[in-house]
Amino acid sequence: MSMARQAAWAGEEPLVFELSTDYTGGPRTVAAGVDAPPLSSLLPASALRSTAATVPAVPEPVLARHVGRLARRNHHLHHGIYPLGSCTMKYNPVVDEHLAALDGFASLHPYQDDEDAQGALELMWELERMLCGVTGMARMSLQPAAGAHGEWTGLRMIQAYHAAHGDLQRTRVLVPDSAHGTNPASAALSGLEVVTVKSNHDGTVDVEDFRAHLDSSVAAIMLTNPNTLGVFEKDILEIARAAHSAGALLYYDGANLNALVGVARPGDMGFDVVHLNLHKTFSTPHGGGGPGSGPVGVAASLVDFLPVPTVEKREGQFVLDHERPRSIGKVRSYYGNFGMLVRAYAYIRAYGDTLPQVARDAVLNARYLQARLAPLFPMAVDTPCLHEFVATTVGGQVEGLRAMDVAKRLIDYGVYPPTVYFPTTVHEALMFEPTETESKQTLDFLADVCAAIVAEASEDLAFVQAAPHNAPVERVDEVLAARKPHLRWRPEPS
Amino acid sequence: MLDAVGASRIEDLFSSVPAQLLDPRLDLPPALSEQELVADLERLAARNRPLSAWESFLGAGVYRRFIPAIVKGTISRPEFYTAYTPYQAEASQGTLQTIFEFQTMICALTGMDVANASLYDGATAAAEALMLAVTHTGRKRVAVSAAIHPESLRVIETYAQGRGVAVDVIAQANGVTQLSAVRDALTAEHAGLIVAQPTFFGSLEELAPLADAAHAVGALAIASVDPIACTVLVPPGEAGFDVAVGDGQPLGLPASYGGPHVGFMAVRDALVRRLPGRLVGITVDKRGRRAYTLTLQAREQHIRREKATSNICTNHALMALAATIYMAKMGAGGMRAIAEVSAQRAHVLAARLAALPGFSVAFDTPFLWEFTLRVPGDAAEMARRMRDGGIVAGLPLGDRDPALRDALLVCCTEMTPPAAIDHYVDTARRVAEKPQEVRA
Numbered sequence: 001m002s003m004a005r006q007a008a009w010a011g012e013e014p015l016v017f018e019l020s021t022d023y024t025g026g027p028r029t030v031a032a033g034v035d036a037p038p039l040s041s042l043l044p045a046s047a048l049r050s051t052a053a054t055v056p057a058v059p060e061p062v063l064a065r066h067v068g069r070l071a072r073r074n075h076h077l078h079h080g081i082y083p084l085g086s087c088t089m090k091y092n093p094v095v096d097e098h099l100a101a102l103d104g105f106a107s108l109h110p111y112q113d114d115e116d117a118q119g120a121l122e123l124m125w126e127l128e129r130m131l132c133g134v135t136g137m138a139r140m141s142l143q144p145a146a147g148a149h150g151e152w153t154g155l156r157m158i159q160a161y162h163a164a165h166g167d168l169q170r171t172r173v174l175v176p177d178s179a180h181g182t183n184p185a186s187a188a189l190s191g192l193e194v195v196t197v198k199s200n201h202d203g204t205v206d207v208e209d210f211r212a213h214l215d216s217s218v219a220a221i222m223l224t225n226p227n228t229l230g231v232f233e234k235d236i237l238e239i240a241r242a243a244h245s246a247g248a249l250l251y252y253d254g255a256n257l258n259a260l261v262g263v264a265r266p267g268d269m270g271f272d273v274v275h276l277n278l279h280k281t282f283s284t285p286h287g288g289g290g291p292g293s294g295p296v297g298v299a300a301s302l303v304d305f306l307p308v309p310t311v312e313k314r315e316g317q318f319v320l321d322h323e324r325p326r327s328i329g330k331v332r333s334y335y336g337n338f339g340m341l342v343r344a345y346a347y348i349r350a351y352g353d354t355l356p357q358v359a360r361d362a363v364l365n366a367r368y369l370q371a372r373l374a375p376l377f378p379m380a381v382d383t384p385c386l387h388e389f390v391a392t393t394v395g396g397q398v399e400g401l402r403a404m405d406v407a408k409r410l411i412d413y414g415v416y417p418p419t420v421y422f423p424t425t426v427h428e429a430l431m432f433e434p435t436e437t438e439s440k441q442t443l444d445f446l447a448d449v450c451a452a453i454v455a456e457a458s459e460d461l462a463f464v465q466a467a468p469h470n471a472p473v474e475r476v477d478e479v480l481a482a483r484k485p486h487l488r489w490r491p492e493p494s
Numbered sequence: 495m496l497d498a499v500g501a502s503r504i505e506d507l508f509s510s511v512p513a514q515l516l517d518p519r520l521d522l523p524p525a526l527s528e529q530e531l532v533a534d535l536e537r538l539a540a541r542n543r544p545l546s547a548w549e550s551f552l553g554a555g556v557y558r559r560f561i562p563a564i565v566k567g568t569i570s571r572p573e574f575y576t577a578y579t580p581y582q583a584e585a586s587q588g589t590l591q592t593i594f595e596f597q598t599m600i601c602a603l604t605g606m607d608v609a610n611a612s613l614y615d616g617a618t619a620a621a622e623a624l625m626l627a628v629t630h631t632g633r634k635r636v637a638v639s640a641a642i643h644p645e646s647l648r649v650i651e652t653y654a655q656g657r658g659v660a661v662d663v664i665a666q667a668n669g670v671t672q673l674s675a676v677r678d679a680l681t682a683e684h685a686g687l688i689v690a691q692p693t694f695f696g697s698l699e700e701l702a703p704l705a706d707a708a709h710a711v712g713a714l715a716i717a718s719v720d721p722i723a724c725t726v727l728v729p730p731g732e733a734g735f736d737v738a739v740g741d742g743q744p745l746g747l748p749a750s751y752g753g754p755h756v757g758f759m760a761v762r763d764a765l766v767r768r769l770p771g772r773l774v775g776i777t778v779d780k781r782g783r784r785a786y787t788l789t790l791q792a793r794e795q796h797i798r799r800e801k802a803t804s805n806i807c808t809n810h811a812l813m814a815l816a817a818t819i820y821m822a823k824m825g826a827g828g829m830r831a832i833a834e835v836s837a838q839r840a841h842v843l844a845a846r847l848a849a850l851p852g853f854s855v856a857f858d859t860p861f862l863w864e865f866t867l868r869v870p871g872d873a874a875e876m877a878r879r880m881r882d883g884g885i886v887a888g889l890p891l892g893d894r895d896p897a898l899r900d901a902l903l904v905c906c907t908e909m910t911p912p913a914a915i916d917h918y919v920d921t922a923r924r925v926a927e928k929p930q931e932v933r934a
Contacts, residue, residue, distance in 0.1 A: 012783065012784065013591065015591070015594070015595060015598075016595050016818075016822050017595070017598065020825070022825055022827065023825065023826045023827060024825075024826070024827040024830075025825065025827045025828075026824055026825040026826075026827035026828025026829075026830075026831060027562070027823060027824065027825075027828050029828060029831040029832050029835065029908065030560070030832075030835060030908050031835070032834070032835045032838040032839055032912075033839075033911070033912040034838055034839050034842040034912050034915065035842065036838035036839070036841055036842050037838075038834065038838075039726060039833070039834040039837050039838070042837055042838070042841050042860075043698070043726075043727075043837075043860050043862075044860055046700075046728075047698055047700075047727055047728060047860060048726060048727065048728065049724075049725070049726055049727055049728055049729060049732075050728075052725075052826045052827065052830070053602045053603050053724065053725050053729070053826040054602040054826070055599050055602050055603065055725075055821050055822075055824075055825055055826040055829070056822070056825050056826075057822070057823070057824060057825020057826070057827055057828050058822045058823065058825070060564060060823065063564060063819070063822050063823060064564060064567075066822075067564070067567075067568050067571075067819065070587075070588035070591055070592060071571050071573035071574065071588055072573070072588070073586075073587040073588035073591070074573045074574065074577050074585070074586055074587070074588035074589055075577065075582075075585040075586065076572050076573045076574070076576045076577045077572060077576035077577075078572035078573070078576060079573075082578060084578060087578060089578055092575070092576055095528050095531065095532065097570060097575070098532075099531075099532065099535040099539075100750075101566070102535065102536065102539040103539070103544060103546055104536075104538070104539025104540055104541070104542040104544055105539050105542065105544075105750065105751065106544070106748040106749070106750050107544035107545050107546040107558070107748060107749060108542050108544040108545070108749060108750070108751040109544070109545050109550070109552055109556055109558070109749045109751070109886075110556060110749065110751055110752030111552060111554055111556070111889050112543070112544075112545070112552070112886065113881075116542060116543040116544075117542055117751065118541045118542065119537075119538035119539055119540065119541030119542040120538070120542055120751050122538060122541065123538050130522060133520050133521045133522060134520060134522075136518065145614035145615065145618070145753070145754070145808075145810070146614065146806070146807065146808035146809075147807065147808060148795065148805040148806055148807045148808065149614065149618070149805075149806075151805065152656070152805055155656075156652065156655075156656050159656065180796075181794075181795040181796040181797070181798075181799050181802070181807075182795050182796075182805050182807050184795075184799040184800035185795035185798070185799060185800060185802040185804070185805035186805040187800060188800040188801070188802070188805070189625070189653075189656065189657065189804065189805045190656040190657070191656050191657045191658050194799070194800040231510070232510040232511050234510060234512075236512075237512060260511070262520055262522075263508060263511070263516060263517065264508075264511050264515040264516055264517075264518065265515070265518050268514075268515050268518060269515060277808075279808065285575045285576050285812075286575075286576065286577065286578045286579065286808075287569075287574070287575050287577070287810075287811050287812030287813075287815075288574055288575075288577040288578070288579070288580065288586075288589035288592075288593075288811040288812055288815065289578070289579040289580065289589070289593075289611065289612075289772065289808065289809050289811030289812075290579075290612070290754075290808040290809040290810045290811045290812065290813075291614070291753070291754035291756075291808070291809075291810040291811075291812060291813060292808040294808075307652075328652055328655075329648055329649075329651055329652040329655070330617075330645065330648035330649050330651075330652055331649065331652055332614060332615055332617055332618050332645075332649060332753075333555070333615045333616060333617035333618075333643075333645035333646070333649065333741070333752060333753070333755075334556075334615075334645065334751070334752025334753055335751065335752050335753070336752070336753055337753040337754040338750050338751040338752055338753050338754075339750045339751075339753065339754050340753075340754060342535070345535075346531055346535055348522070349523065349526050349531055349534060350525065350526055350528070350531050351522075351525055352522050352523050352524045352525035352526060353520065353522045353523065353524055353525065354525045355520065355522055356517070356520075360504045360505070360507070361504075363504075363507045363508070364495055364496070364499070364504055364507060365495075367499040367501075367507060368495045368498055368499055370499075371498045371499050371500075372498070383510070384507075384509075384510065386507075386508075386510070407582065408582075408584065411582065411584050411585045416578070416582065416585055417582050417585075422796075440495060466780070468584050468585075471584040471585060472584070472587045473583070473584055473587060473779035473783055473785040474584070474779040474780040474781050474783075475584065475779060475780050476583040476584060476777060476778075476779050476785045476786075476787045477777045477778050477779065477780070477785075477787075478583070478777065478787050478789065480777045480778065481775040481776070481777035481787045481789040482775075482789050482790055482791075482792075485766065485773075485775050485789060485790060486775050486776040486777070487594075487597060487608050487766070487773055487774070487775050487776075487789075488594070488597050488598040488601050488607075488608060488609070489594070489595075489598045
């Protein structure tokens, strides 16, 4: 594969508001076909909008080209690798898109009778059981819309559990300093106090510091395993024992489950509550930022607190159970991002009992890429990684080369940058997660590109610092965007 | 590859995991070929009887509207559906520009100043709006109209309970929020008031006095709105509201058994730094060309951690893209046209049903395309018997409010053919006349 491969971006594209100002016309629509007066006679004049909303109708040929040109201004998985650490940007099987769009799923209304939704309920019931099997949990709610939503749902259940045990003083959550930002934010949204616990240099929990924080005010400990440095929490069983003997519950952030899926289970490690990111481990597409799906699994002691409704099987019929008196209540409308559940179900069924191969290949790919990049970038830790690893430009071959420069120059080669500047405990962090769906050729290409960038930087650092040179735009002024927020288009005053 | 990493077997890569944890029994079925997979999912899909198999009059927050082909044609493109969150602006201009267009369109519909990049759904958007009000005012009590969607009310309760926020539910009368009850209930302890337009019962609120009542005690006024209705009704921004939220499902998204849909939130300029979730702004690149980027990220969890305005990270970007393309294809004019058709059909259906003995429209407040119908006897029983005629007659309301045991929430859209309206009226008459046997 030639490294000179062009990213093939398109040029500037007008805003849709610059393509049309037709606020009152629009495409031909169906006639009412009933004998009724116009809307203005059906409603009081005071209820009616006096001026048209400035949403233009764009003729379809113009709109189609707008879409096509914008599409060319995006990196995406069918174009190249997306080695974003902690994001698990694996390939999304095309068949899953077709399956979720089957009319029997797509046209199903959430308030239809259960008897009209037996296929959907069966799918959810089976998916719950498969996910429980993979995580080692007793039951699971498929409702949370994303990982952070799952975290909050899990913490609400933990609060309900402690309240049911009269432990109302448990208002603190221990979170390592290397954790994802959603962990402390979800705790705060639940009204819990966040206590940041120091981690060892490899991101693992400092067990002594952890023990020092454990007291009767602690509701939960939130951990990612492997952690954000890709390192397995070696003391996990001891941590679980200590947490439980202090009366606290252990929460598993499933963002990094791709390292272990099918190989080891959070439930066996002692976790009481587990959220998954179906849009990471189970390959539902990211959609440019969502929708995701963040199911939450719980140990037997927390099943009563699951959000309503649950899916139950009674006398061979599947039903939604809304009558769960100890439930934390509803966490979102209806029953979850069902379309994403269809994709995740299909993904798991396709792998079936070969699912552990996902984690094995993901780890092998990460270790291979790490070995190829080690001569170029110092690694943040020397502990062997699992599915992802963190490198740094600090102490590397080129003085002054920053993580952001590497990131922006990668774009010129048609490679999306790794996660940068996270975890914040590592300076100039470059966090790579190749996933199992990248071929050896692609990993070698990425490593060769990184070598070329380091070589370029040692020749002409300023050139790399000025990257990208081959993208639809050059480096974007984020400071200006924040200083003078321009958050919407406005029509010219007429 | 194993040689390069210095391992002899792939299993050796997991040596850091305690042996007792490795290789659990998973009880997963055998792997499937793509052909077998499609067959299995087609079997499950065929076990459902979706709305397309019925003459449907069911809405209640999720509406069956015609979806132009270009909507699915756009969100099926891998350039959009496989892309990640646009953190690296230079490689994500396509997604960023579509989000900017979405934000602008939501502002245009709602009459507000700034909209965010999306939230999960209408219910969580409503809850987030009230949490915004709590943070903004420093008060720990919120008021919720009993006429908002029950799913939203339940979700608000769960959010509020975690944060130690008290929820006061304000009574509805005649399908709308009772203004006198609002005035009686609201105090200087309230952070915000939320109402819906149209209400869950299909009725139209008179918005401005509700906003005034909230402002009179220093609370924020929040409206949960239907986006298509915004093309014909006075938008919440014009009626004095501070925050508008809603669910974008009517904008080109299939029902999909309740998700994924898309939540939206728009606010006045003064509240922009309290907005939850992502925001895209216009800036320039190094050569001074127009460029887009995520901005004001100091509100968000990955920067502010426990001090963030919300914990939301992943949102519903692809559904927002679908809504954007839907709105661009239809324009305000096209959306207004289908709003009018829907309303005309619903008004004809309502009038013809009200002429039948024992039937009436429950509330005399104005409505658009959805109304609450009183039927002779038990509404759930009525709906069960209408099913025998191939009709999903609406949503029986008795489970939600015992006082509405004889009420059905009935909806028409541009997808409700006039012949189905005739059939509904005939079937309803026969069911009411002959309680025993109704077969189409």
